[in-house]
Amino acid sequence: MRKIMVCVKRVVDYNVRVRVKPDGSGVVTDGVKMSINPFDEIALEEALRIKERGEAAEIVAVSIGPDDAQQQLRTALAMGADRAILVKTAEVVEPLAAAQAFLALVQKENPALVILGKQAIDDDAAQTGQMLAALWDRPQATFASKVEIKGGTAVVTREIDAGLETIEVDLPAVLTTDLRLNEPRYVKLPDIMKAKKKPLDVTDLGALGVSAGEMLKVVLVEPPKARSKGVMVKDVAELVDALKKKGLV
Amino acid sequence: MATILIVGEHDGSKLNPSTARCVTCASQIAGGEIHVALLGTDLGGVAPQAAALKGVTKVITVANAANAHPLAAVLAPQVAKLAAPYTHVLAPSTTFGKDLLPRVAALLGVPQVSDVMSVEGPYKFKRPTYAGNAIVTVEAPADRKLVATVRTASFEAAPDAGQASVEAATVDVALPSHTRFVSIAAAKSDRPDLQTANKVVSGGRALGSKESFQIIYSLADRMGAAVGASRAAVDAGYAPNELQVGQTGKIIAPELYVAIGISGAIQHLTGIKDARTIVAINKDPEAPIFEIADYGLVGDLFTILPELEKSLA
Numbered sequence: 001m002r003k004i005m006v007c008v009k010r011v012v013d014y015n016v017r018v019r020v021k022p023d024g025s026g027v028v029t030d031g032v033k034m035s036i037n038p039f040d041e042i043a044l045e046e047a048l049r050i051k052e053r054g055e056a057a058e059i060v061a062v063s064i065g066p067d068d069a070q071q072q073l074r075t076a077l078a079m080g081a082d083r084a085i086l087v088k089t090a091e092v093v094e095p096l097a098a099a100q101a102f103l104a105l106v107q108k109e110n111p112a113l114v115i116l117g118k119q120a121i122d123d124d125a126a127q128t129g130q131m132l133a134a135l136w137d138r139p140q141a142t143f144a145s146k147v148e149i150k151g152g153t154a155v156v157t158r159e160i161d162a163g164l165e166t167i168e169v170d171l172p173a174v175l176t177t178d179l180r181l182n183e184p185r186y187v188k189l190p191d192i193m194k195a196k197k198k199p200l201d202v203t204d205l206g207a208l209g210v211s212a213g214e215m216l217k218v219v220l221v222e223p224p225k226a227r228s229k230g231v232m233v234k235d236v237a238e239l240v241d242a243l244k245k246k247g248l249v
Numbered sequence: 250m251a252t253i254l255i256v257g258e259h260d261g262s263k264l265n266p267s268t269a270r271c272v273t274c275a276s277q278i279a280g281g282e283i284h285v286a287l288l289g290t291d292l293g294g295v296a297p298q299a300a301a302l303k304g305v306t307k308v309i310t311v312a313n314a315a316n317a318h319p320l321a322a323v324l325a326p327q328v329a330k331l332a333a334p335y336t337h338v339l340a341p342s343t344t345f346g347k348d349l350l351p352r353v354a355a356l357l358g359v360p361q362v363s364d365v366m367s368v369e370g371p372y373k374f375k376r377p378t379y380a381g382n383a384i385v386t387v388e389a390p391a392d393r394k395l396v397a398t399v400r401t402a403s404f405e406a407a408p409d410a411g412q413a414s415v416e417a418a419t420v421d422v423a424l425p426s427h428t429r430f431v432s433i434a435a436a437k438s439d440r441p442d443l444q445t446a447n448k449v450v451s452g453g454r455a456l457g458s459k460e461s462f463q464i465i466y467s468l469a470d471r472m473g474a475a476v477g478a479s480r481a482a483v484d485a486g487y488a489p490n491e492l493q494v495g496q497t498g499k500i501i502a503p504e505l506y507v508a509i510g511i512s513g514a515i516q517h518l519t520g521i522k523d524a525r526t527i528v529a530i531n532k533d534p535e536a537p538i539f540e541i542a543d544y545g546l547v548g549d550l551f552t553i554l555p556e557l558e559k560s561l562a
Contacts, residue, residue: 017515018379027383095351096360123378124496125363127351130321134355139322139428142348145490155431159490160344161444161499162260163435167320170427179480179497180490215360215393219373219386227522230543236556239528239546248448248505248526249472249561 003058004047005111007102008040008076010069011122020223027221036072039117041079042177045184046147047115048080055149058082060109064093064101070200077195078187084198089205091212095123097205099131104208106136111172113154118143118176129176139169143178251280251371256328256340256349257287257299257308258319264298266445267341267399269406274399275339276304276407277368284309285413286331288316288324296415303410310417318430319345325352327420332357332394336371342398342500343444354396362387362397364500376400380496381519401444402502402523436489440466443492446475448505449524451494454481455510455532455550462487464554465509471558477501479511495520510550513538530554 012018013033020027036044047059061076063069064087073084087101106114119126133140141147141156145164148155149171158165159178205212233239243249253275258265268285275283284307285299292310299308309331315323328349332338338353340346342364354361367375372389374397389395443449450472452465462482469476478488480495494501496516502523509530511517518541521527529542532549539545546553 012379018382020383027379094360096355096358099355119497121380121496124380125361126347127354127361127363130348130351131355133322134325134352137425139425140348140352141428142321143344158344160348161491163433163489163491165433166431168429168431173427178490180484215390216362217388219388221378221383221385224377224381224384224522227527227541229540230527230545232539232545232547234546236546236553236560239544240557240560242544243505243526243528246526 002056003060003109003111004050004056005106005109005114006040006044006047006059006061006076006081007114007116007128008044008061008063008072009037009117009120010034010063010065010072011037011120014038014121020221024220024222034068034071036075037117037120039119039121039177041184042179042181043115043117044076044079044081045182046177049182050147050149056112060085060111062087062102062105064089064098064205066090070202073200074195075187077198077200078191079185082198084200086200086202087205087208088202089212092214093205093212094215095125095127095131096215097210097212098128099135100210101205101208102128102132103135104210106132113171113173113175115175115177118178129174133174136174139173140176141167141169141173142176144175145178145180147175147181251278251337252282252335253278253284253337253339254332254335255283255285256338256346257285257295258341258343258345259287259289259295261289261291262294264295265341265343265345266406266442267343267401268299269302270401270404271339271341271399272302272304272407273404274365274368275337278337278371280371282306286311286328288313288327290314290317300413300415301409301411302407304407305411305413307413308415310415311420312417315424319349320428320430321349321352322428323424324349325356326422326424328353329356330420330422331418335394337395337397339397339399342400346398350396350398357394357396359393359396360389362389362395364400365397366400366403377519380516381522382515400500402500436491440469441473441475443475443477444499444501446503448472448474449477449501449503450474450507450509451477451479451511452482452488452509453479453511454485456482456487459487468554468558471561474507479517508538508542509554511538512536513541
């Protein structure tokens, strides 16, 4: 197999407690730790494993975002991607525009597989992979928990509400990863040094013929309604009593 | 006036309860017609269930051998075509809807609003971001088709009170053969469905093993509850993936949620915030789950659970 393209998004780190700005315009990101979206890390790990099995020749990590997203692409290179492309933009890029930009890259790079996280943990939209597959007119296998490459096809097990579904897709195809697909490797220091020498191209979103522009206008960002803290009960009898009073048991 | 198409989820014999919740969301968008599209092979059993939902004005069935399994690549071009006369296209934010609808939106060249949790206007909605830590109000352009998935936990199910007409349709569009169904391993269970159950008993990492996790099933059965699990418990193999509750699993809103041996990571709390009453049982009095629990009990779950089960007998 030829090439795998992995899409990585720069997001607020998984462990950061996100705070909404008092003026309702967004969340606080100044001075906040940024990382690769965890699902995209799983996507990259899967690409690396496919390559290590001799089923892919090259892995290209791509991202759309501000100049600082180069940090996340360097991390991807340190994990083992061969080269990286940043599509630079200062604007908010909605999933449809992201899919259009990835399509432009796909048409240049001609990968056999594009792997993305099933969702980004910032906007939680879970759309980009499916949209790319639609625009590309190729198969999609979302929420993957197991991937096997068999010649010109991929056999993918998907985590769905009812259990596990297995589908077969012709390549090229788009995969999106679920949590249990793999456990991403840790980056070692020598790999970080090596990654500095790997190629990282920067291109502008406009140069791909894609305009960002928000189609969905953000009117307000607010914290969720807090649940009021309840009471501590001392034993099972008190708990059952309370639940019985509410008619819950 | 809004004309709304809902893509109904079903398994060939039963309409998924998430569809009835979408209908309630659609009713709040206000306006005229609410139609439910059902794609499958034989829809004779499912169509009347959709037609009975209060608010639905028409059910459209698309029977085609290619629709035997809900493959997004196969369904999306049909839904995109069916969508032509509508102002809104909705589907539940289940794995079915999450897989399908963005593909439909891209084919239509419009953005999608994911996980609608409240309707603020025909084109204005609230949706959760950052694992529910930031609620965003978004407004979509009114001159374009609105495509959205509905967070089912945020809406009550529409009652059975209607008698909509059922119309069979054929959709003339080329369907791809590049995506093929192979198999499904679905847990067969007589227990209530996790996503729509009134009561849910959930276990976490503290259960310690798949064998010990059985006491969760046992208590759930005693209470007539569905079983859930934290991500930690699923990752450790104590419970199957379809039981996972949280940001990346199922978002639920039962009347009663009992969290056992679950510390309460933000990602888990996101999945249960809409529960009416939350009970937490944990040996760590500092566990974050107690911050949002209505009733907290500190202690060893292996002592508490048998006692609890006995007192519910």
